[in-house]
Amino acid sequence: MTDIFSPVKLGDISLANRIVMAPMTRDRAGPGDVPTDIMADYYRQRAGAGLIVTEGTQPSPTGKGYWRTPGIHSAEQVEGWRKVADAVHGEGGKIVMQLMHVGRAAVQANKDEGAETVAPSAIPCPDKIPGPDGVPVETAMPRALKTEEIPGVIAEYVAAARNAVAAGMDGVELHCASGYLPMQFLSTNSNQRTDQYGGPVENRIRFVVETLQALAEALGPGRVGFRICPGVKFNGMDDADPHETYAALLKAVDGLGLAYCHLIHIPLEGQDALDLVRSNWSGAIIENGGLNFDKAAAVIEEDKADAVSFGYLYIANPDLVERFRAGAPLSKADRANFYTGGGDDRKGYTDYLTLGS
Numbered sequence: 001m002t003d004i005f006s007p008v009k010l011g012d013i014s015l016a017n018r019i020v021m022a023p024m025t026r027d028r029a030g031p032g033d034v035p036t037d038i039m040a041d042y043y044r045q046r047a048g049a050g051l052i053v054t055e056g057t058q059p060s061p062t063g064k065g066y067w068r069t070p071g072i073h074s075a076e077q078v079e080g081w082r083k084v085a086d087a088v089h090g091e092g093g094k095i096v097m098q099l100m101h102v103g104r105a106a107v108q109a110n111k112d113e114g115a116e117t118v119a120p121s122a123i124p125c126p127d128k129i130p131g132p133d134g135v136p137v138e139t140a141m142p143r144a145l146k147t148e149e150i151p152g153v154i155a156e157y158v159a160a161a162r163n164a165v166a167a168g169m170d171g172v173e174l175h176c177a178s179g180y181l182p183m184q185f186l187s188t189n190s191n192q193r194t195d196q197y198g199g200p201v202e203n204r205i206r207f208v209v210e211t212l213q214a215l216a217e218a219l220g221p222g223r224v225g226f227r228i229c230p231g232v233k234f235n236g237m238d239d240a241d242p243h244e245t246y247a248a249l250l251k252a253v254d255g256l257g258l259a260y261c262h263l264i265h266i267p268l269e270g271q272d273a274l275d276l277v278r279s280n281w282s283g284a285i286i287e288n289g290g291l292n293f294d295k296a297a298a299v300i301e302e303d304k305a306d307a308v309s310f311g312y313l314y315i316a317n318p319d320l321v322e323r324f325r326a327g328a329p330l331s332k333a334d335r336a337n338f339y340t341g342g343g344d345d346r347k348g349y350t351d352y353l354t355l356g357s
């Protein structure tokens with residue numbers, strides 16, 4: 001029986017325990033989308049996790065869609081992230097950066113002046129997204145990427161990944177869930193292309209497969225993970241056959257030797273999503289979604305996944321691993337401060353207490 005507190009290796013990344021902090025956008029980057037010292041404090045406080053996955057981080061100005069999300073495409077951003085990586089490593093933790101290109105899921109007012117919104121097809125995201133004042137508004141009309149532009153988008157991801165490693169990150173995670181650019185390519189309803197990146201499943205998975213191949217070549221496959229959520233409808237996703245899409249994707253990338261597949265596990269008609277991953281992917285798995293300690297410990301004990309990740313619980317419990325070890329009560333997060341609000345970035349962010357403080 002495997003213990004949730006036991007060490008594990010995901011690709012080249014050695015974790016002290018199997019408890020992962022899930023990526024969470026918190027909208028607290030500074031001017032120029034540069035990570036702040038407050039963000040370094042936040043991640044330092046949570047470094048007891050076996051692995052931290054950072055909030056979604058844009059590889060380019062085009063990839064930004066939300067307010068105050070950090071980037072990893074300028075020298076200042078690299079310096080900001082270096083403080084974060086150093087803070088986490090200083091406490092003995094590990095940290096990978098989530099690369100998040102939102103594609104069509106973007107509000108123009110949240111982006112730099114002149115930054116475009118691009119997608120596989122010129123179909124807007126039907127869901128509203130918060131603008132600079134936090135009030136949800138219509139998303140931008142995307143421009144369909146030309147076939148010859150796609151290598152350039154992949155090159156942006158590669159440059160971002162190299163920057164992440166230059167900043168001291170232990171690796172990167174490609175965000176392929178939540179209706180952002182990679183998932184817009186995967187899903188039948190958002191990808192109506194007629195070139196080699198659209199149509200049948202082998203074409204719809206091509207963008208993600210090529211991006212993961214390029215990241216693996218750049219960093220070494222053992223430093224590259226990816227995140228999926230088969231069947232999710234967020235940001236207007238509606239794939240006609242998630243089973244077919246994700247089985248094909250997982251099989252196609254299985255031989256690359258990547259560090260892990262991070263699954264956001266939601267109910268899926270037909271085959272359960274974790275079974276879908278396990279039957280098409282032989283690498284490490286991080287299981288996520290609505291877990292508490294008992295459920296997570298059972299997943300690990302039954303060897304259904306190699307690690308488990310927690311989002312919500314990490315917001316209010318910076319010392320989550322210690323609390324789990326001690327069987328101590330958990331604090332509740334204040335939703336009002338999930339994203340920036342009230343002008344005080346520390347509020348509901350770095351002011352949650354540890355046990356005994």
Ligand SMILES: Cc1cc2nc3c(=O)[nH]c(=O)nc-3n(C[C@H](O)[C@H](O)[C@H](O)COP(=O)(O)O)c2cc1C
Pocket residue numbers: 022023024025026055056098100175177178227264288289290291309310311312313338339
């Ligand atoms: C405030 C907030 C921000 C989030 N931002 C991201 C993100 O940037 N990237 C991502 O992949 N998932 C994001 N998520 C989803 C979480 O990583 C996680 O999958 C989800 O909360 C379910 O796990 P949980 O039940 O342990 O909270 C976010 C969730 C929350 C609550």
